[in-house]
Amino acid sequence: PVLPIVTIKSLDEALEHIKDGEKPLAAYIFTNDGNKVSRLITETSSGGVTVNDVILHMTVDTLPFGGVGNSGMGRYRGKYGFDTFSHEKAILKRGFMGESLMAVRYPPFTTKKFEQLKKLTGGRKGFPKFFRHIGVLPILILGVFVGIFIQRFLLRHA
Incomplete structure (x- = not known):
C-alpha cells in the first residue's frame, strides 16, 4: 500500500x-x-x-x-x-377487464380511437353551476358527515 x-x-x-x-x-x-x-x-x-x-x-x-x-x-x-446484490424485477401485468378502454393506446389508430383518446385526455370539467352557487363548505361538511356515518354504522356492522 x-x-x-x-x-x-x-x-x-x-x-x-x-x-x-x-x-x-x-x-x-x-x-x-x-x-x-x-x-x-x-x-x-x-x-x-x-x-x-x-x-x-x-x-x-x-x-x-x-x-x-x-x-x-x-x-x-x-x-x-x-x-x-439483489435485483428487483419490475412486472407489469395487464388484465382483460377494461382493455376496451385502453385499446386506444395501440395501433391501428383510427378516427374512432382518436376521438376516444381525446375524451380521456380532454379538458377538465368544472363544478356544475348548482355547486358554484352554494359554495364548497356545505358540501365538505356533508362529506364529513357521510364519511362518519359510513365508518360508524356500515363498516362496523359489515
Whole structure:
C-alpha cells in the first residue's frame, strides 16, 4: 500500500485535485467550517465522506460502504448490501377487464380511437353551476358527515 502525501494550499486547489483524478473510495476533511464540508460533499464524488476522522465510516454498520467508478461499484452492509446484490424485477401485468378502454393506446389508430383518446385526455370539467352557487363548505361538511356515518354504522356492522 502507498499513502501519497500531496501539499495543497487551499480548499479550491484540493477540490480541483480530487476532481482531476479518479473518484476516491473515501474523502476526509478536518475542519469546523460547515461551508467547507458542504463544498467537499457537493463538489466532489466519492464513495463516502468522513469529517474530522479517518477510516471510522467503515466501522458504522448502518452506513453504506462502497465506491464509485474505479474505486468500486455498489455498496454493501445491511439493506444497502441487499439492494446492491439483489435485483428487483419490475412486472407489469395487464388484465382483460377494461382493455376496451385502453385499446386506444395501440395501433391501428383510427378516427374512432382518436376521438376516444381525446375524451380521456380532454379538458377538465368544472363544478356544475348548482355547486358554484352554494359554495364548497356545505358540501365538505356533508362529506364529513357521510364519511362518519359510513365508518360508524356500515363498516362496523359489515
